[in-house]
Amino acid sequence: MDLPDDLSTGERIRVLRESRGMSRATLAQLCARGPDWLKKIESGERELRSHSLLLRLAAGLQVSDLSVITGETDGPAQSVPLGRLNHPTMPQIWAAVMNRSLAGTSTAPTDPAVLQGRADQTWRLWHTSEHNRTEVGALLPALIRDGEAAVRALDGNERRAALVALSDIYRLTGQATAYVAPAELAWVVADRALSASQDADEPAAIAAAAWNMGNILRETSYPEEALRVVSEAADLIRPHLDNAPEHWRGIYGALQLHAAITTAREGREGDAWRYWGKGDQVAKSLPAAYVHPSTVFGRANVDFHEVSVATDLRKSQKAIGLADDIDPDVMPSRERRARLWVEVARGHLQRGDRTAALHVMQMAHKIGAETVIYTPSARTVAADLWRNAPRAMRKEASQLAEAVGVSAAV
The missing domain is CATH 1.25.40 (Serine Threonine Protein Phosphatase 5, Tetratricopeptide repeat)
Incomplete structure (x- = not known):
């Protein structure tokens, strides 16, 4: 469907939706939102900044090229992927969370102090590993099951301590599965973390x-x-x-x-x-x-x-100036350092300096490869660079896009 070039993103969504005979409520539901949210997007009252929501809208409207919605026609087609990001640890984590046993166990429950120690150690791994999702994700299923079993078997102060540990485990599960977990698992994990902490008082x-x-x-x-x-x-x-x-x-x-x-x-x-x-x-x-x-x-x-x-x-000049005064090595979290450089890259893109953005994105990927690969804002920056990098930087931009996994997915 050909759309006028001067239409805003919201107007494009409305025209596409109406051309398909879809109600506002139907399309909003496909995005796990309400019709009032979509009404504000279509009217321009609310800006749509979320790349993941743009992809959901495109999929709901059966649009294979995201530029049909955004109106950004420069560069290669921005293909809409059919599924979400995947990670090999997700099936085991899903099974541990969603197939929770309701019966007791004949084995002795894990000591709450030991359970908390394992949770704390896994949090440290999350912040220090270059491949944090993979390494933490491999440990989470056993942690979840042991935490649940301890809460069922213990009582009194021991149960309260186990509940605190279980809340920490579910919080970490939320971090490690962000952007790769189905929406229902994300909500279950967040709710269980909060419920366990409230039960512990x-x-x-x-x-x-x-x-x-x-x-x-x-x-x-x-x-x-x-x-x-x-x-x-x-x-x-x-x-x-x-x-x-x-x-x-x-x-x-x-x-x-x-x-x-x-x-x-x-x-x-x-x-x-x-x-x-x-x-x-x-x-x-x-x-x-x-x-x-x-x-x-x-x-x-x-x-x-x-x-x-x-x-x-969108105060890019201030953001870059602030970043210049930071010593990133004082941050013990590799994951957080990688995300800092992604933010700096976003600031450079806001100024139109793609050479600088590419340089700091390469640093971010070197520090925390999985942080960049599985963070939507980082993937958006990498995709922009792949499409729009200066000619002299296209080879490096393509290598980054391939490493992040966006060259075939945007």
Whole structure:
């Protein structure tokens, strides 16, 4: 179907939908959204920034080339993949989560302290491995089953400790399966993490699980709900902070940074910097070398988030200037360092400097290959570079696209 060149993305979606005789509710449902959300997209009231949602809309409209929706006709066709990203560990993780045993077990339950130690060690692996999804994903099925079995078999304080460990395990499962898990598994995992922490009645665990739930809500385009969840969690833990362990303040700070990113992506500049400032104050109240074990909140992560907030607000010059002053090696998380360079690459793209964007994307891929391969924003940058890199950089851009897996999927 030929569409006028001057139509916006929302207008193109509306014309395509009506030409196929689809109701707004039907198309929205294919994207796991409501009709009001789609109405705002079509009217231009809401900007559609999510690449994954663009792909869902294209698939729902039976459009094989994404440029038909975006109107971006320069470069090669942007093919719409028929399925989601896949990872070889997903079948085993799916089985452990969705085929949860309802019966007891004859074997002795894992000691809660041992279970927590295994969970903590796997979180460290997530942050330090170049192939974190593969290595962590291989460990998760046994962790999930052992955690569930311990919660069923124990009682009293031992059960509470097992519940906290199980909540941590499900939070990590959410991280390790982000963007590759079917939507139903993502929601189940997030809900179980929150339910386990609430059953344990441990404020820091509840706050950490809320941070995880907020990630799911934000990445599935429910920013208002994401902000509500993390704000309520911050209110819950705030009264305990004066005499609480350091990791309680760490998760409180992580909630502030989460809210900063959420509001930045909505273009709420004042709120974004206000939340970032709260996180900055928390970091200043903690030892300079402090790092939260799972969220990696600390001085370095606050500085990294400053770059991300500026990028999401499309303040590319500020974002790149901030990144110039950061020593990325002070961040112990390889995964977080890789994502920092992806944010810097996004900033360079906003300025139209694809040579610089390609250079830092190559750095990101070298630091954390699987972080780049399985993160939509990174894949979007790699795809843009593959299509639009300067002639002298096309070979390198093609090599990056092939390594990331986008040259045949965009």
